[in-house]
Amino acid sequence: MKFILVTLLAVSSIQASQLRQVIDLNFSVKTNMAGFSFVGKLSEKKSIDQGNTKKLQINPQDLTTEMSLRDEHMREQIFKNKPIIFEGKKDCTQKCILKGKLTISQTTKEVEIPLTQEGDDLFKLTHTISLNAFGITKPEFMGVKVKDNVKVTATLK
Amino acid sequence: MLKLLLLLSSLTLPFKAHAYESMIRHGYASCVTCHLSQTGAGLLNSYGKVIAQQFSAFSKMEMPKKSNFSQGLQTRLAHYRSNGQTRNFPMQFDYLAAFQRDKFTIEGTLAKAPKDESNEEESSFAEEIYVRKALVSYELDKENIIQLGRDYIDSGLNLIDHTLFVRRNNKRGVTDFFTILRSSHTLKKNWKVIPTLFMPSFQEFSENQEKGLALKVERFMPEQKWVLALSALGGQTDTLKRREVNISFKKAWKHLVLLGQYGLTHREIRSDDKSFNQRTALLSSRLFPLESLEVYFNWENIDVEDPFLTKATRYGHGLRLKPLSNLSLEYDAKRNTHTGSKFQSIFQIYFNGWFL
Numbered sequence: 001m002k003f004i005l006v007t008l009l010a011v012s013s014i015q016a017s018q019l020r021q022v023i024d025l026n027f028s029v030k031t032n033m034a035g036f037s038f039v040g041k042l043s044e045k046k047s048i049d050q051g052n053t054k055k056l057q058i059n060p061q062d063l064t065t066e067m068s069l070r071d072e073h074m075r076e077q078i079f080k081n082k083p084i085i086f087e088g089k090k091d092c093t094q095k096c097i098l099k100g101k102l103t104i105s106q107t108t109k110e111v112e113i114p115l116t117q118e119g120d121d122l123f124k125l126t127h128t129i130s131l132n133a134f135g136i137t138k139p140e141f142m143g144v145k146v147k148d149n150v151k152v153t154a155t156l157k
Numbered sequence: 158m159l160k161l162l163l164l165l166s167s168l169t170l171p172f173k174a175h176a177y178e179s180m181i182r183h184g185y186a187s188c189v190t191c192h193l194s195q196t197g198a199g200l201l202n203s204y205g206k207v208i209a210q211q212f213s214a215f216s217k218m219e220m221p222k223k224s225n226f227s228q229g230l231q232t233r234l235a236h237y238r239s240n241g242q243t244r245n246f247p248m249q250f251d252y253l254a255a256f257q258r259d260k261f262t263i264e265g266t267l268a269k270a271p272k273d274e275s276n277e278e279e280s281s282f283a284e285e286i287y288v289r290k291a292l293v294s295y296e297l298d299k300e301n302i303i304q305l306g307r308d309y310i311d312s313g314l315n316l317i318d319h320t321l322f323v324r325r326n327n328k329r330g331v332t333d334f335f336t337i338l339r340s341s342h343t344l345k346k347n348w349k350v351i352p353t354l355f356m357p358s359f360q361e362f363s364e365n366q367e368k369g370l371a372l373k374v375e376r377f378m379p380e381q382k383w384v385l386a387l388s389a390l391g392g393q394t395d396t397l398k399r400r401e402v403n404i405s406f407k408k409a410w411k412h413l414v415l416l417g418q419y420g421l422t423h424r425e426i427r428s429d430d431k432s433f434n435q436r437t438a439l440l441s442s443r444l445f446p447l448e449s450l451e452v453y454f455n456w457e458n459i460d461v462e463d464p465f466l467t468k469a470t471r472y473g474h475g476l477r478l479k480p481l482s483n484l485s486l487e488y489d490a491k492r493n494t495h496t497g498s499k500f501q502s503i504f505q506i507y508f509n510g511w512f513l
Contacts, residue, residue: 028380031190032299033187033189033190034187034189034300034343034347034349034377035185035186035187035189035190035343035347035349035375035377035379035384036184036185036186036187036190036379037184037379037380038183038184038379038380039184039380065183065184066183066411067183067211068211069207069208069211069218070183141204141207142202142203142204142207143202143203143204144190144204
């Protein structure tokens, strides 16, 4: 979900500044266990489709927490092995709210994501995605349960 | 020296032999996610068993059965070489059990002491068996737990080998098992506070029976892969008073973990009002070229003031391979620069067999 938000932000930035790529994308997940939370990332840079609507698509296989079993559960239980898609139309300059549609696990929501320009051609975003808002049951495994909010950060170029 | 090593390692230590510092690389900054025990080590819970399979070279993924009762064996076979001496011996043989029901957990560890070669008297089987742990825990809620029974005091990194190194120089004949009343409180922002009231285990010599208070404060930063801890302890026996402070850290990257600990102990000899300080330090780097393979390098130092004037520095390196979820092989070699000894090497086979 965080990924999707990130993607959305990225897309808006792209429209505004002719940005065409997600440089990096990270997400952090907390659990019900004290002292246990984990981070994940996009394993490779992603290009943004420059059509009438700016579109970013991320396959769950492109996201990793660097632990294979956890990745497997994330892709199956959160994303249902379906791509995360952001489609945005709004132009955006320097600092703005990126608007668009974010699809996670086949549920589409309108989202607004703040985007901040850093440097000549870099944009940063930080956003929190609620799993519940996308109809995703919080994954639980052997008593360890993921918390609802996932924090996403990304850098776009 | 070998006898001393055996006695210390078998009788006086909690045997947190598999302190999986490696897990902090994956966000597991505290032990309770995978272990039944609040202080880590020992029996794994169901989640921990799956994770153990994940990080072994050849284990197949199988979902463990859920049960209120867990039991297992922890054994170590050692091949030890020092100054021309070679010996093979069972260094550890522990039976561990835990029972969970509602908010109660009962944990126990029975251990068999290695045979002392220098002791010509035959000891009975019963004399060689002792209780390493007997602890009842009650969960007030998810964040607050009370414990009563026999266990070690949670202080610093709890690395067995470093504890051995320090104890060898300053605490002969004293066990590290206490009768404890301990609570554990998880606060917001991943802070954890563990106050402990401790009394003798009554397995010590009478002059070494110690009572006092200890406190450990930990800060987990799993996303940044940091753990910081501050431990303090005040205790007294009939002959000594001691005040101890330990600071420690763990920091992880993708294939590397750094560990550090610094301890300052102030002791007063009650009979003649003399006092002295002891400083200990540990730095350890652990490389993980594969998830199931660990290569480590350690530096340890101890400096004890007069009248127990002791200075020692030890370098070591080792390798640990985890072919199966309940089996690991380890090679460990060390050199103490102050005593001028040759490299002591020890090859150990660990077996952690979880039943049920």
